[in-house]
Amino acid sequence: MSPQIQNEIISLCGDVIRDDITTDVKKAYAYSILADESSDISGKEQLSIGVRFFDEENMMVREEFLGFVELSDMDAKSVASAINNFIEKLGLDPEKCFGQGYDGCSTMAGKDGGVQSILRKTYTRALYFHCASHKLNLEVNKLNEITITITIQNTVSTIKGIIRFFQESALRRKCIPNIPMLCETRWSQKHKCIATFKEHYVEIGMALETLSRGTDSNNATRKAAFQMHCAATKSEFIVKAKTIAEHLGADFNMPRVINEQKHRANPPTLTSGEFWRRSLIIPYIDSLIMSLEQRFSEENLPAFSLLTLHPHAMLNMTYEDFLKKTTSFCSFYNVNDFLSEAGL
Structure with a gap:
């Protein structure tokens, strides 16, 4: 004992x-x-x-x-x-x-x-x-911190704030469908939360507007609802979602283009779609691709080379590629028997 x-x-x-x-x-x-x-x-x-x-x-x-x-x-x-x-x-x-x-x-x-x-x-x-999923999550979070994607960072913060606003009160929770809080450690769960938010975005926007004008709400609730409704109906938040903007009665216009601008993107465009594409979407995707290429290096390719030697992949492979990948795999892992089995 x-x-x-x-x-x-x-x-x-x-x-x-x-x-x-x-x-x-x-x-x-x-x-x-x-x-x-x-x-x-x-x-x-x-x-x-x-x-x-x-x-x-x-x-x-x-x-x-x-x-x-x-x-x-x-x-x-x-x-x-x-x-x-x-x-x-x-x-x-x-x-x-x-x-x-x-x-x-x-x-x-x-x-x-x-x-x-x-x-x-x-x-x-x-x-x-x-972990590849963890690296992807780290890279996306890192990109949210760069200046050119401050709009995306603000968008995610606004979504978190709106969900928290409704989750904090049992009465407010009944105003919208159940949307879980964004998970900070699992990027796949964060994606599901944002997708659910997007699906019920119009209902959420209308609920915020109702609470901001409601006589039954206290001053703090009306103030918070009004601020979040303003943030959630800006063009930067609902970019490329013209139909949603029309449902909420929000203006879907691009910022004014001037000759000199140092504090935000200012590409010379004539349409709002082209403006957001050049100022936000393309720079963000370019930055994401560059960061992924740096973080997901070719150092571990020998470990994945066996996947390319699957019979299904071999059907679409030239003999030169097959020879190169087979030789590389056998050399790294010292499995020379595989060369004879591959007929080389």
Whole structure:
């Protein structure tokens, strides 16, 4: 019944489970390292380490937690050393490690002095992967901060404010359909919230107008509703949505074009559609493409080259492309048997 004995039993159970997982990992052709840092309730920095591998016996991809490592320092060398020591104690073959999965902070993802760069010296084939969905979310949020897309940033902030305004009151919540708050950590959920907001935009606009003029509302509610209604019916907010603007009785005009303008976009155009296309849409898309090309580099292409060798893709591939991609894949992963199977 003593705490010491109970903790010892729990520790032994963990050792047995870890040994079973390690045995399965050793049977696999390849595995990847997963790691993330967090603080426990006592304030200690803990590094959770896991593995991802394909279990041939059960024909499934498995992601298994292996254990925690307490970190004394948070610099890249200390974290890399902790991961390497943990893997070495398990007796896993470094030649079979083909991937590293961490978050995108500079300590973990740095190309020169990051954890992934340090571990690549030992695990030479272990390409670093940052969650693609998370990278996309970070890139979109980053673009919202640049000057040329301040309109988009204001639009998202207005949507969040309007949803929060209706969610704060049970009475106001009944005025519009149920719209969840924007999720800051999951970009797909944020997209669904904005799509739902767009679907019920006319109802929301009418509800704001009613509340801003209603005699049953208090002064604070009328003031907030009026301000949000003004923000939500500007051309910058409902750009390229002429039908919606007409439903709400809002003016859908472009800002006045003058000879010199330093505080906003001022392209020489004759129509509102051309103005918003040149001042907002095209610059934003260009910035997004450039940022995505920088963040989604070609460094991890060897890991995805096998997808291009699927029979369906091979039907639309020239012999020269097939030869190039097959040779590249076999060279990186050292699987020469595949060359003979491909007839090369």
